[in-house]
Amino acid sequence: xxxxxxxxxxxxxxxxxxxxxxxQDIAVRGAQVWTMGPQGVIENGxxxxxxxxxxxxxxxxxxxxxxxxxxxxxxxxxxGLVDAHSTVGLTGYLNQPDDQDQLDTTAPVQxxxxxIDAYNPHDRLVQWLRELGITTVHTGHGxxxxxxxxxxxxxxxGNTVDAALVEDxxxxxxxxxxxxxxxxxxxxxxxxxxxxLRQALLRAQQGGESAEDDDEDEDAVDSASRDLVNEAFxxxxxxxxxxxxxxNRAQDIMSALRLADEFGIEVIIDGxxxxxxxxxxxxxxxxxxxxxxxxxxxxxxxxxxxxxxxATLAExxxxxxxxxxxxxxxxxxxxxxxxxGFAAGxxxxxxxxxxxxxxxxxxxIGMDERVGSLEVGKDGDVAMFNGDPxxxxxxxxxxxxxxxVVSEAxx
Amino acid sequence: xxxxxxxxxxxxxxxxxxxxxxxxxETPIAFTGATIHTMSGTSGTGTIENGTxxxxxxxxxxxxxxxxxxxxxxxxxxxxxxxxxxxxxxxSHIGQVSGADSSAAIQPDVRALDSINVRDSxxxxxxxxxxxxxxxxxxxxxxxxxxxFYMHLTEGNTIEExxxxxxxxxxxxxxxxxxxxxxxxxxxxxxxxxxxxAAMVRQHFVAAQEYCGGERSPRDIGMEAMCEVLDGSRLVxxxxxxxxxxxxxxxxxxxxxFDMLVQHGVESGRVARELAAAGVPVSAILLDSPGxxxxxxxxxxxxxxxxxxxGVFVSLHSDDNIIDSRLMYxxxxxxVRGGMSREGALRALTINGAVQLGLDEHVGSLEAGKxxxxxxxxxxxxxxxxxxxETWVMGELxxxxxxxxxxxxxxxxxxxxxxxxxxxxxxGEALMLEGGQ
Numbered sequence: 035x036x037x038x039x040x041x042x043x044x045x046x047x048x049x050x051x052x053x054x055x056x057x058q059d060i061a062v063r064g065a066q067v068w069t070m071g072p073q074g075v076i077e078n079g080x081x082x083x084x085x086x087x088x089x090x091x092x093x094x095x096x097x098x099x100x101x102x103x104x105x106x107x108x109x110x111x112x113x114g115l116v117d118a119h120s121t122v123g124l125t126g127y128l129n130q131p132d133d134q135d136q137l138d139t140t141a142p143v144q145x146x147x148x149x150i151d152a153y154n155p156h157d158r159l160v161q162w163l164r165e166l167g168i169t170t171v172h173t174g175h176g177x178x179x180x181x182x183x184x185x186x187x188x189x190x191x192g193n194t195v196d197a198a199l200v201e202d203x204x205x206x207x208x209x210x211x212x213x214x215x216x217x218x219x220x221x222x223x224x225x226x227x228x229x230x231l232r233q234a235l236l237r238a239q240q241g242g243e244s245a246e247d248d249d250e251d252e253d254a255v256d257s258a259s260r261d262l263v264n265e266a267f268x269x270x271x272x273x274x275x276x277x278x279x280x281x282n283r284a285q286d287i288m289s290a291l292r293l294a295d296e297f298g299i300e301v302i303i304d305g306x307x308x309x310x311x312x313x314x315x316x317x318x319x320x321x322x323x324x325x326x327x328x329x330x331x332x333x334x335x336x337x338x339x340x341x342x343x344x345a346t347l348a349e350x351x352x353x354x355x356x357x358x359x360x361x362x363x364x365x366x367x368x369x370x371x372x373x374x375g376f377a378a379g380x381x382x383x384x385x386x387x388x389x390x391x392x393x394x395x396x397x398x399i400g401m402d403e404r405v406g407s408l409e410v411g412k413d414g415d416v417a418m419f420n421g422d423p424x425x426x427x428x429x430x431x432x433x434x435x436x437x438x439v440v441s442e443a444x445x
Numbered sequence: 446x447x448x449x450x451x452x453x454x455x456x457x458x459x460x461x462x463x464x465x466x467x468x469x470x471e472t473p474i475a476f477t478g479a480t481i482h483t484m485s486g487t488s489g490t491g492t493i494e495n496g497t498x499x500x501x502x503x504x505x506x507x508x509x510x511x512x513x514x515x516x517x518x519x520x521x522x523x524x525x526x527x528x529x530x531x532x533x534x535x536x537s538h539i540g541q542v543s544g545a546d547s548s549a550a551i552q553p554d555v556r557a558l559d560s561i562n563v564r565d566s567x568x569x570x571x572x573x574x575x576x577x578x579x580x581x582x583x584x585x586x587x588x589x590x591x592x593x594f595y596m597h598l599t600e601g602n603t604i605e606e607x608x609x610x611x612x613x614x615x616x617x618x619x620x621x622x623x624x625x626x627x628x629x630x631x632x633x634x635x636x637x638x639x640x641x642x643a644a645m646v647r648q649h650f651v652a653a654q655e656y657c658g659g660e661r662s663p664r665d666i667g668m669e670a671m672c673e674v675l676d677g678s679r680l681v682x683x684x685x686x687x688x689x690x691x692x693x694x695x696x697x698x699x700x701x702x703f704d705m706l707v708q709h710g711v712e713s714g715r716v717a718r719e720l721a722a723a724g725v726p727v728s729a730i731l732l733d734s735p736g737x738x739x740x741x742x743x744x745x746x747x748x749x750x751x752x753x754x755x756g757v758f759v760s761l762h763s764d765d766n767i768i769d770s771r772l773m774y775x776x777x778x779x780x781v782r783g784g785m786s787r788e789g790a791l792r793a794l795t796i797n798g799a800v801q802l803g804l805d806e807h808v809g810s811l812e813a814g815k816x817x818x819x820x821x822x823x824x825x826x827x828x829x830x831x832x833x834x835e836t837w838v839m840g841e842l843x844x845x846x847x848x849x850x851x852x853x854x855x856x857x858x859x860x861x862x863x864x865x866x867x868x869x870x871x872x873g874e875a876l877m878l879e880g881g882q
Contacts, residue, residue: 129739130739162735333766338857341856364732365733365736365741366736368733369734376775378830426779426827
């Protein structure tokens with residue numbers, strides 16, 4: 035067996051053990067507990083998790099730990115971190131043609147491609163993120179096509195996607211700008227991108243009927259009573275799921291806002307490198323932003339990306355979260371913990387930085403009733419640190435997901 | 446500005462390209478009250494608390510705790526700040542550098558210096574992150590992709606003004622080589638296996654030995670560069686990742702007697718003892734995650750620590766734009782997170798790179814007589830909350846974070862500094878600064 039094979043097998047075994055042999059009960063004590071919820075920061079606090087859910091959070095002096103329960107300790111305890119947008123599990127770490135499943139280029143508009151049909155829970159990057167405290171990821175189809183597919187929310191543990199899954203079909207992913215242009219066929223221009231999206235949304239609004247459908251030559255697949263492409267768009271126009279629009283250039287961001295207006299759909303702006311030019315427009319539209327990684331490569335359409343954009347959005351009162359995003363090369367995945375730290379080094383208040391990878395991220399992906407803060411009733415997801423979580427030189431010392439200790443490594 | 450550089454060059458025995466009669470920065474400048482990591486000596490950080498640094502004519506005049514400030518000196522209060530030598534980035538691709546083309550796998554005749562755009566904003570951005578010297582390299586898609594360029598990140602109108610030169614005015618640089626998967630191509634001019642790669646390199650070195658030991662006529666500019674590799678005056682920067690590829694590079698360097706710096710060395714931790722025994726240094730990169738290509742599957746932030754433990758002489762690099770040049774302090778911090786000593790990581794950013802490039806007589810530590818290349822930081826260089834306040838190169842303040850337009854270089858993307866693109870962003874940042882910070 036190769037070393038990589040051994041490592042993957044090791045992670046596999048660890049995941050199995052953690053979900054079968056151990057109970058979902060644990061208490062975590064911290065010199066500081068950053069709840070990211072109404073209780074704020076608790077000095078000398080404790081989090082009690084029973085049957086995988088948080089049953090108590092409070093000062094150690096007044097919070098009882100059930101007798102016999104395992105107790106872990108750390109200097110700083112936070113909720114498990116939430117990565118608001120990733121392609122992990124679809125973009126394998128070896129970056130070979132056969133492990134890259136984030137993009138199919140046979141058609142420009144494929145909202146029916148589901149992330150659950152592509153996710154590899156054993157990819158080494160899933161383990162990498164988990165051991166660095168990231169317990170929830172919003173992952174799925176990536177950039178490169180006008181509509182590349184759907185996203186989902188998973189925990190970074192589990193032997194199968196079903197075991198990892200929190201929510202399937204969270205958002206439909208659209209991409210505007212040069213990344214999603216095809217000079218050989220449509221869409222070959224930005225205007226065509228929007229025309230195609232408007233046509234698809236209009237068709238969905240009309241129950242799947244459109245002028246093009248009167249084709250007498252259509253085969254059995256085309257004439258099936260259910261049309262999965264249109265069903266995906268219908269869920270968007272019914273506001274059952276947001277359209278996640280990757281748009282970095284100002285004109286693309288404005289196009290996305292125009293679409294939201296015209297069809298009354300929920301749009302979330304992803305990337306948003308030019309956002310500082312459009313603060314008023316973004317605030318007035320009420321959209322949320324999943325901002326590019328703070329340290330993203332900032333050339334081409336992202337040439338106006340700035341280390342300070344997170345701070346600028348916070349100051350402007352625009353809801354945002356940080357993401358690891360999609361990486362085409364080395365390094366294959368970013369780590370939102372480090373992106374948040376870097377934002378804190380560039381004007382974002384440390385509590386806002388941590389919120390951008392916990393509760394704010396959970397809220398934007400619609401998961402804040404389950405994850406993102408340490409509150410009674412929420413999932414028992416905890417990250418432990420031996421110092422300020424945002425500092426480069428601080429280590430993650432332990433990670434708990436749904437009450438299972440999934441890592442005790444020092445990372 | 447150009448005159449300052451030339452004066453400093455002359456004064457420090459590195460030959461100036463053109464002799465300059467007038468001296469600029471004649472007024473001494475004294476920085477007081479700072480924590481100064483001088484990085485002098487053979488170990489440690491040489492830290493002076495509440496220290497004073499005096500510079501004049503582009504050089505360091507004095508550094509210490511009990512320094513007499515010269516009469517007439519301009520005094521700059523650096524209380525609460527940290528001063529350390531400018532970063533030496535031992536592997537970078539800033540300045541739109543290119544090298545060999547697709548016509549052959551081995552092209553020692555090609556020079557990076559003939560391709561660099563000195564006005565590219567990447568240079569100012571690197572400087573805003575504290576980089577003052579960098580080894581600018583052609584890519585790794587060839588067995589030998591050309592001559593590298595040791596850049597001094599001054600401001601200049603021509604590439605010569607940014608060049609490190611020797612006493613004879615020869616532009617300094619190394620030779621870029623690579624093995625592993627990057628040079629493998631489906632083309633008759635290129636190898637398609639590792640053994641073929643090594644065989645092609647060996648054949649070329651055999652030919653070089655004959656050329657260099659002979660009449661050297663007719664003159665061949667590629668072979669002339671090979672002679673410099675063979676006589677030890679041109680360091681080989683060997684891009685190599687997998688441990689077996691590193692050992693192949695080591696085997697080649699032994700067979701032909703060339704000096705080598707292992708570049709990247711993602712798996713160098715696996716052969717750290719062998720590298721230490723051979724006395725071969727490493728220029729390391731630490732990545733956010735493993736993978737992205739087959740050879741980077743074992744990438745981990747523990748590598749620099751493994752090398753340090755084994756006694757390998759390590760520097761750190763950005764490989765910009767794999768890692769942004771402005772993240773060099775983060776490279777050191779990740780090294781510490783991975784287990785490297787704090788002093789080892791700070792030395793890997795400064796003096797070790799200077800030694801590896803052969804420039805330690807002039808830069809890499811803060812000592813009287815060396816060039817006034819240094820960075821003023823707002824705090825601990827390894828903290829995420831620390832920013833570069835000022836970057837000085839040869840006694841000139843070339844990055845000043847208090848100027849909003851220059852700050853854009855420290856925070857913005859490739860569009861930074863382009864007024865037609867960034868007017869709004871700049872205004873926004875200026876407003877934010879006025880509004881509260």
